[in-house]
Amino acid sequence: MPQGEVDSPVFYGSPKPVDTDIVIPICNEEVQLADSVSTLCSFLDRHARDRAPFSWNIVIADNASTDASWQIAKSLCDWCPNQVRALHPARKGCGYALKQAWLSSRAAVVAYMDVDLSTDIGSTGSLILPLLQGGADIAFSSRLLPQSQVTRSPKREFISLTYNLKLRSYLAVSFHDAQCGFKAITAQAAHALLPQVKDDEWFFDTELLVRAQQAEMTMLELPVRWVEDAGSTVDIPDTVKKDLEGMHRVREDMEARMVDGLRVDLNSAAVWDQIRQHELRGSLLPAEEEGPHSRMQNPGKETAAC
Secondary structure: OOOOOOOOOEEEOOOOOOOEEEEEEEOOOOOOHHHHHHHHHHHHHHHHHHOOOOOEEEEEEEOOOOOOHHHHHHHHHHHOOOOEEEEEOOOOOHHHHHHHHHHOOOOOEEEEEOOOOOEOHHHHHHHHHHHHOOOOOEEEEEOOOOOOEEEOOHHHHHHHHHHHHHHHHHHOOOOOOOOOOEEEEEHHHHHHHHHHOOOOOOOHHHHHHHHHHHOOOOEEEEEOEEEOOOOOOOOHHHHHHHHHHHHHHHHHHHHHHHHHHHOOOOOOHHHHHHHHHOOOOOOOOOOOOOOOOHHHHOOOOOOOOO
16 A cells, blocks of 8 residues: 555565565564564575575564564564564554555565464465465465364364354355465455455455355365464454354345346346347337248138237
8 A cells, every 4th residue: 555545554674576475463472473483484494495495575464562562573674674574554453454464565475374373384385385386376274174183172173163164054165264374365366355355353364265265266275284372362252253243244245246146237238139139020010021822821810910
């Protein structure tokens, strides 16, 4: 977004034309932010040297922190100015922070992962490379595939299974896990989808995938190793409530689009062309002249007086 507008974020460091921007959205993460960013930097540096290389930036998106997170984020940018940058959105919302980070990016692929690194960062290449190679439009991890290795409490497992089953039945989606914080999307697909994604909070993940499926984009769902962060501060009841509200809104939107698709514009020239193709000859149209044998072929039949 242009600098100076009301909703423009504060940038610390400038976007670069790299292969991928990996965004880490944060809110009051002063305890683990520095360790997580340094761990990810080290891994990506080794990956670029030892495996399939891709150029990268880490983008810290501060989602209205009230602790020292923003100061730590700026320190990390100073520590590694060529690989780390930060932005401070003008208003709160994890989804809003991701939109701002992705839309201001100059990378070919934009991604995000949770600051707690619950998803094994060893899967980063599996997430990014298929998109760079043109194999998919969007890639995302799933904790609910048979090959995934997941460690979490029975309560969180039950909530996740229930939510995703509801999602599959209510919105008829084909993917299994909408909420795992490990996703990537091509810049082209992001610019096409993000204007349609209305949620600015935790339902952002789900709506992004639903919109991608509706747009018939190529989607890649990946099994991962995932370990629950015991110190997570997510308000589960509030998140569940907002997720259900989001599902209902998207369902209403889908139904409205179906109704719009059935409406006929009677002023449309194309509609009238179709009608004319099926006109029946009536009293206002001249009758064709009958051939000399027409009466003989239909003896006793009176000529229609029309």
